[in-house]
Every structure is written in structure tokens, then in C-alpha cells.
Amino acid sequence: MTMPSAVTILTWARLVRASAKALNTAELALKQAGLPPLEWYELLAELQHKTPIRPRDLQGPLHAEQYSLSRLIARTVRAGLVLRRPCPGDARGHTLELTEAGTAMRAAMWPVYGAAIEQALGTRLTEDERLTLAGLLQRLV
Amino acid sequence: MTMPSAVTILTWARLVRASAKALNTAELALKQAGLPPLEWYELLAELQHKTPIRPRDLQGPLHAEQYSLSRLIARTVRAGLVLRRPCPGDARGHTLELTEAGTAMRAAMWPVYGAAIEQALGTRLTEDERLTLAGLLQRLV
DNA sequence: AGATTCTCAATGCATCTGCATCGACCGTTT
DNA sequence: AAACGGTCGATGCAGATGCATTGAGAATCT
Numbered sequence: 001m002t003m004p005s006a007v008t009i010l011t012w013a014r015l016v017r018a019s020a021k022a023l024n025t026a027e028l029a030l031k032q033a034g035l036p037p038l039e040w041y042e043l044l045a046e047l048q049h050k051t052p053i054r055p056r057d058l059q060g061p062l063h064a065e066q067y068s069l070s071r072l073i074a075r076t077v078r079a080g081l082v083l084r085r086p087c088p089g090d091a092r093g094h095t096l097e098l099t100e101a102g103t104a105m106r107a108a109m110w111p112v113y114g115a116a117i118e119q120a121l122g123t124r125l126t127e128d129e130r131l132t133l134a135g136l137l138q139r140l141v
Numbered sequence: 142m143t144m145p146s147a148v149t150i151l152t153w154a155r156l157v158r159a160s161a162k163a164l165n166t167a168e169l170a171l172k173q174a175g176l177p178p179l180e181w182y183e184l185l186a187e188l189q190h191k192t193p194i195r196p197r198d199l200q201g202p203l204h205a206e207q208y209s210l211s212r213l214i215a216r217t218v219r220a221g222l223v224l225r226r227p228c229p230g231d232a233r234g235h236t237l238e239l240t241e242a243g244t245a246m247r248a249a250m251w252p253v254y255g256a257a258i259e260q261a262l263g264t265r266l267t268e269d270e271r272l273t274l275a276g277l278l279q280r281l282v
Numbered sequence: 283a284g285a286t287t288c289t290c291a292a293t294g295c296a297t298c299t300g301c302a303t304c305g306a307c308c309g310t311t312t
Numbered sequence: 313a314a315a316c317g318g319t320c321g322a323t324g325c326a327g328a329t330g331c332a333t334t335g336a337g338a339a340t341c342t
Contacts, residue, residue: 007268011262011271018156054320066322071299130148130149133274210291
């Protein structure tokens with residue numbers, strides 16, 4: 001395996017830095033607004049438009065490990081945002097859905113999250129540049 | 142604050158995904174080679190070319206919190222890779238330097254880390270594209 | 283000098299994470 | 313039906329993290 005060029009290393013460093021900074025901005029904004037962390041939002045959002053859904057079907061979309069997801073769900077259930085129901089036809093599992101409070105929480109989080117995204121990306125690049133960036137990034141996945 | 146456009150949101154998602162995948166690849170490669178995690182490499186590398194150095198002067202370059210860095214250093218010291226010495230002229234602090242084993246560990250990690258970088262970026266984009274990407278990412282920092 | 287304020291680095295505590303494993307249940311095979 | 317391997321989701325444990333605070337020492341002020 002040939003070792004990376006200087007440009008490749010520079011790009012690597014910037015990729016790591018940029019995404020860390022972007023994520024940090026968003027997490028901080030949520031925290032300062034007294035709201036739960038980003039991963040809660042992703043879960044609530046997923047539950048919102050595919051509902052009811054089983055935990056194992058969330059692993060892919062949320063890119064989360066099984067145990068990680070299990071505990072994330074437990075936290076949101078404890079917070080009253082998510083409801084666990086027995087799963088019809090499979091007594092091992094259960095299905096998840098949002099509570100009223102869960103829907104409200106997602107709604108409350110979006111303005112803060114969205115503003116952070118806008119601040120991180122929207123105000124720093126033109127629409128064309130974002131399109132170019134998105135195209136290049138996709139090639140990395 | 143205006144909410145992000147669809148392209149902005151897409152770009153955000155891809156940025157987060159791409160960097161998570163890239164970092165994951167590297168961490169996994171190191172783990173599978175029986176080597177310490179990425180952050181150890183960053184510390185060892187920093188120590189290699191600015192030495193001796195004090196912990197607080199590493200916070201910036203490593204983008205680490207004070208307590209986080211303090212514990213990272215403690216781990217590498219325990220592993221015999223880093224040496225703490227009393228700091229001349231400031232009895233509160235100490236200076237850090239690499240041990241022989243530390244230098245060797247950095248050397249052992251680079252091929253694995255470098256290969257992961259090359260695999261994540263080098264084989265997926267042309268040099269021109271990497272340059273474009275690096276340019277766009279810099280604007281986010 | 284003495285008092286006050288600031289900086290450096292470590293740490294107690296609660297929470298979170300990764301790994302391995304568990305118990306429960308499903309589906310298939312014989 | 314009994315046995316077996318596979319899947320679902322939770323959890324014990326060890327280690328890592330974030331937050332707030334500490335103790336020691338430096339710097340500044342009066």
C-alpha cells in the first residue's frame with residue numbers, strides 16, 4: 001500500500017477538523033438551549049416518519065451499534081419521549097413510537113439544530129460550493 | 142436565523158457520515174493491528190517534533206480539553222511511551238517527552254494509519270479533487 | 283511582605299461506551 | 313415434538329468522558 005501524499009494528509013486533517021467543529025457547534029447549541037444531544041434528535045426524527053419501528057431496523061439508518069441503540073432508546077423512554085410496545089408476532093422484540101412529548105421535543109430541537117447547520121455550512125459556502133462539497137463527500141462513503 | 146436549504150442539509154449529513162466512516166476505518170485498522178487508538182498517535186506525533194513540551198501547550202494543537210489531555214497523557218505514561226519531567230521554572234507543571242518506546246510506537250503506527258488515510262481518501266479521489274475538497278473544508282474552520 | 287487572583291494539572295463523581303455475554307424467543311431440521 | 317442454531321434486545325463489567333472542583337504554585341496588587 002502506497003503512503004498518502006501531502007495533499008491527501010492535508011485533506012484528511014481538514015476533514016476531521018471540519019466535521020468535529022461542525023458537530024461541536026451543534027452539540028453546544030443544543031446544550032446551551034437546555035436540549036438533549038444530537039443523537040436524540042436523529043432517533044426522534046427516524047421515529048417520526050417510520051413508525052412504529054423496531055430497534056434492529058434503526059441500527060442501519062442511525063449507524064449505531066445494537067447495545068448503543070438499546071441504551072439510547074432506554075434513555076429516551078425514561079425521559080418520556082418514546083414508547084415501547086410489545087411487538088405483534090415476535091415476543092422477543094418490541095416496537096417504538098413517539099409520545100406527544102417526543103414529537104414536541106423534536107419540534108423544539110429542530111430550530112436550534114437547523115440554525116447550527118446553517119451557521120456551520122450555509123453562511124460559509126455558496127450553494128454551488130455546497131453542491132460540490134456534497135458530491136466529493138459522497139464519494140468517500 | 143434562516144433555516145438551512147435542502148442542499149445544506151444534505152451536505153451536513155454527508156460531512157458527518159464521511160468523516161465518521163473515515164475515522165472508523167482508521168481506528169479499526171489500528172485496533173486490528175493491536176495498536177493504540179488514533180489520539181495516541183496524534184499525541185506521540187506532537188511530542189516528536191515539539192519536545193519537550195508542556196501539557197497546556199498541547200491543548201490547542203490536539204484540540205483536547207484539559208482534563209481529557211491530562212488523562213490521555215496519564216495513559217501513555219503508564220504504557221511507558223511518554224516521560225514526565227519536572228518543569229524547570231514552574232513547579233506547578235511538568236514537561237513531556239517521548240521515550241524510546243514512544244518513538245517506536247509512533248513509527249509502528251504510521252504505516253497502518255497512513256494506509257487507512259490512503260484507503261479512505263487517496264483511492265477515492267484524484268489529486269485535483271482532494272485539493273478542491275481540502276479548500277472547501279478549510280472554509281468551514 | 284501579605285493578600286488576592288490566576289494558572290496548571292489532577293481527580294471524584296456521574297454518565298456513557300465497547301465488549302462480551304445472557305436469557306428469551308424464533309425458525310428450521312430431523 | 314425435541315433439538316439446534318439464529319436473532320432480538322438487555323446488561324455486567326471495565327474503561328473513557330464531561331463537569332466541577334481541588335491543591336499547589338505563580339503573578340499581581342496594595
